[in-house]
Amino acid sequence: MTFIPRVTLALLLSSMAGIALAADNPLSVHVLNLESGLPSPEVRVTLEQLQPAGWQSLNEAFTNQAGRIPALFPADKSLQRGTYRVTFKTGDWFAMHQEQTFFPEVPVIFDVDGEVDHYHIPLLLSPYGYSTYRGN
Template identity: 65%
Template sequence: MNTLKTLLAGAVLSALSSAVFAAGNPLSVHVLNLQDGLPSPGVNVTLEKQNGQDWSKLNTGITNEQGRITAFYPENKVLEKGTYRVTFKTGDWFKEHQSATFFPEVPVIFEADGSVPHYHIPLLLSPYGFSTYRGN
């Protein structure tokens, strides 16, 4: 029973610290594998901002054990209005897990208009399909 309490307490603290950490950063991402219903740790993700016809790389990261990058926008920078692209390197992740996939990467292009203080980009992933939406 003590082990269960310790595990639950650790999970709660981890979730709270992630939420607090993300509160100061305007962008987070999350990847869930729909095939097994579990988070997808170890997914490489890139963030870019559109400048005219070009894209400028702002950040890269790897999802944690919860499948999240809780603070993905560059530190000490203010999120500017504009068009952004988050690219999930899904092909590498599936290859690492010895599974075929149709999608080598999933780019998600979105507009930040400043109407909300935090943007969350979740990716629901399976080998032959994906879904995303504006989370909170």
């Protein structure tokens, strides 16, 4: 019989629940710190959709210990074609870690074309640079 410590079991079950939730959610993000090579937990991320009157707020969440938000899109809405903006509040995160940054926030504007069921936006972050791409 294999013994699994309670903390490990709790983390495993929490991860499995997150994966189940994310499987139905069309949008996820991931933030990695390029300086340390580690995930960036507690980064505030906002999601907006471009409407004729301007940007409409849809959701806000914080990255988990793995630097991820597996389900950023609101559960009570369906993802429509259009233009969206995910904004990573990087200045707040760097300030929390007593570091300076040149970029107080990183807005990523992208088009949902309906070609795929899930959109993933990774952010590779350092104090004076960043990179992002369409993930899967």
